[in-house]
Amino acid sequence: MPPTWLLVLSWAALAAGFVSFAIVVADTYLRGHRQPVRVMEIVWPVTVLYIGPAAVRLYWNWGRPEVFARRRHDGQVRRPRRGLVVTRVSRCGAHCALGFVIAEVALYALRPDPAHSTLWVDYAGDYLAAVAIAVLFRYADAPGRSVTKIWQALSTVVRIELVTITAFEVALFAWLTLAHHAVLSEPPLRADSPVFWFMGQLGLIAGFVAAWPTASWQLGRRARPAGQRGDRVRRW
Structure with missing residues (x-):
C-alpha cells in the first residue's frame, strides 16, 4: 500500500482539480461566459481538472472570450500570440487527458x-x-453533417494538432514510466488507486509544459500576414 502521506497528497491534488473544474463550469454556464467555439467548453474544464488552480488563472487571462479577443482599429478581432498558444496547448491537452x-x-x-x-x-x-x-472534436466543430467531414477532420488534426499531441504524450509516457519503475514500483500503480490518477495529473502537467514549445513553433510556422489572421483564430 502507498504511504499515507502520498495518499493524502493524491486526494488533495484530485480535490483541487475538481474544485477548479467547478469554478470554470460555473463561470461558463452560470455566469454566462459561453465560448464561441463550443468544444472549448469541454477543453477548459478538462484543462483545469488536471492542472488545478494554476489553469484557472490561465482560463481567467486567456480563456474567457471577452478577455481573449482584442479589437484592432479596423474592428476585426485579433488574438494575442500567447493566447493562441495557450488555446492550442489546452485543446491538445484536453484530447490527451x-x-x-x-x-x-x-x-x-x-x-x-x-x-x-x-x-x-x-x-x-x-x-x-x-x-x-x-x-471527434474537429468533426463536431465543423458545420453540417457529411461523410467528407470525417476526412476533413482527420486531415485537420494531422496538419495542425498531431505534432503537439505527440509531444504531449511523449512527456506523459516518460513520466508514467518513471513513476511505474522508479517512484512507485511496489505496489504497482493501478487505475483503482488515487495515487495512479495523481501520477497521471503530474504526467499531464509535464505534457502541457512539453507541448508548449511545439505549439508555439507550429503557430509561428503557420502564421499568415496580419490581415489574414482573424479568420483562422476560431479554428484554433
Whole structure:
C-alpha cells in the first residue's frame, strides 16, 4: 500500500482539480461566459481538472472570450500570440487527458488481471484515444453533417494538432514510466488507486509544459500576414 502521506497528497491534488473544474463550469454556464467555439467548453474544464488552480488563472487571462479577443482599429478581432498558444496547448491537452482517462479505465476494466499490465499497451491505447478524440472534436466543430467531414477532420488534426499531441504524450509516457519503475514500483500503480490518477495529473502537467514549445513553433510556422489572421483564430 502507498504511504499515507502520498495518499493524502493524491486526494488533495484530485480535490483541487475538481474544485477548479467547478469554478470554470460555473463561470461558463452560470455566469454566462459561453465560448464561441463550443468544444472549448469541454477543453477548459478538462484543462483545469488536471492542472488545478494554476489553469484557472490561465482560463481567467486567456480563456474567457471577452478577455481573449482584442479589437484592432479596423474592428476585426485579433488574438494575442500567447493566447493562441495557450488555446492550442489546452485543446491538445484536453484530447490527451480525455484519451488517458478513457483508455486507462477501459483497459483496467477489460484486463483479466489488472495487477499485470503492459505499459506499451496502455500507452498505445492512450495515444489512439487522444487522436480519436481530436478528430471527434474537429468533426463536431465543423458545420453540417457529411461523410467528407470525417476526412476533413482527420486531415485537420494531422496538419495542425498531431505534432503537439505527440509531444504531449511523449512527456506523459516518460513520466508514467518513471513513476511505474522508479517512484512507485511496489505496489504497482493501478487505475483503482488515487495515487495512479495523481501520477497521471503530474504526467499531464509535464505534457502541457512539453507541448508548449511545439505549439508555439507550429503557430509561428503557420502564421499568415496580419490581415489574414482573424479568420483562422476560431479554428484554433
